[in-house]
Amino acid sequence: DAKTTQPNSMESNEEEPVHLPCNHSTISGTDYIHWYRQLPSQGPEYVIHGLTSNVNNRMASLAIAEDRKSSTLILHRATLRDAAVYYCILRDLVQGAQKLVFGQGTRLTINP
Amino acid sequence: DAGVIQSPRHEVTEMGQEVTLRCKPISGHNSLFWYRQTMMRGLELLIYFNNNVPIDDSGMPEDRFSAKMPNASFSTLKIQPSEPRDSAVYFCASSAQEFYSNQPQHFGDGTRLSIL
Numbered sequence: 001d002a003k004t005t006q007p008n009s010m011e012s013n014e015e016e017p018v019h020l021p022c023n024h025s026t027i028s029g030t031d032y033i034h035w036y037r038q039l040p041s042q043g044p045e046y047v048i049h050g051l052t053s054n055v056n057n058r059m060a061s062l063a064i065a066e067d068r069k070s071s072t073l074i075l076h077r078a079t080l081r082d083a084a085v086y087y088c089i090l091r092d093l094v095q096g097a098q099k100l101v102f103g104q105g106t107r108l109t110i111n112p
Numbered sequence: 113d114a115g116v117i118q119s120p121r122h123e124v125t126e127m128g129q130e131v132t133l134r135c136k137p138i139s140g141h142n143s144l145f146w147y148r149q150t151m152m153r154g155l156e157l158l159i160y161f162n163n164n165v166p167i168d169d170s171g172m173p174e175d176r177f178s179a180k181m182p183n184a185s186f187s188t189l190k191i192q193p194s195e196p197r198d199s200a201v202y203f204c205a206s207s208a209q210e211f212y213s214n215q216p217q218h219f220g221d222g223t224r225l226s227i228l
Contacts, residue, residue, distance in 0.1 A: 032214055043116075043203045043219030044155070087155075091214065098143055098162065098209055100217060102155035 004088045009107045020073040022088030032091045035073050037084040083110045116220035118204050124226045130192040133223045137206030145205040146189050194227045
């Protein structure tokens with residue numbers, strides 16, 4: 001399985017943008033990039049996913065490098081509720097697409 | 113809409129006892145997943161079902177663990193006999209999974225299991 005690398009932790013301030021990086025240098029052509037987050041004492045929740053083009057939804061934006069070896073999850077205006085562990089996951093659409101393999105993720109702290 | 117419902121939310125029991133965790137997936141979802149989360153190992157997939165059929169149980173740690181999905185609206189994860197090292201948070205997730213699609217998984221709030 002292709003692997004992802006994320007910083008262990010990041011810190012930001014409320015109402016400021018947050019850029020969460022993810023490296024995936026061994027990504028294959030059929031791997032989608034998925035992001036989930038886990039708030040304290042809750043199960044993970046889906047945030048966004050993409051293949052090649054940048055993606056936006058009501059929660060966040062996903063910026064994907066042209067060579068697809070890295071991506072960045074962007075929270076445009078962080079709130080205290082965005083404090084969570086963020087997981088960047090590669091999901092092979094052709095093989096084992098049902099599986100999510102979680103790494104250690106990035107623990108995001110938001111300062112008031 | 114009701115999300116994935118897990119019960120119990122907390123379970124404390126003594127070593128050697130049988131433990132049964134329950135999960136009700138989101139109505140209409142055809143894939144169901146059991147995960148375990150610990151500080152040491154993070155989130156691990158134990159087993160998943162597609163249309164009530166187990167597809168991959170390679171993550172099940174040993175024969176003490178078993179999972180069933182008798183119908184589309186209910187699944188159980190059983191540990192017998194339980195051991196202290198089974199203490200963890202167990203999550204159930206479901207998705208409207210079709211092959212070659214990217215449907216997200218929806219997680220329950222988990223069962224926090226403590227084996228004394």
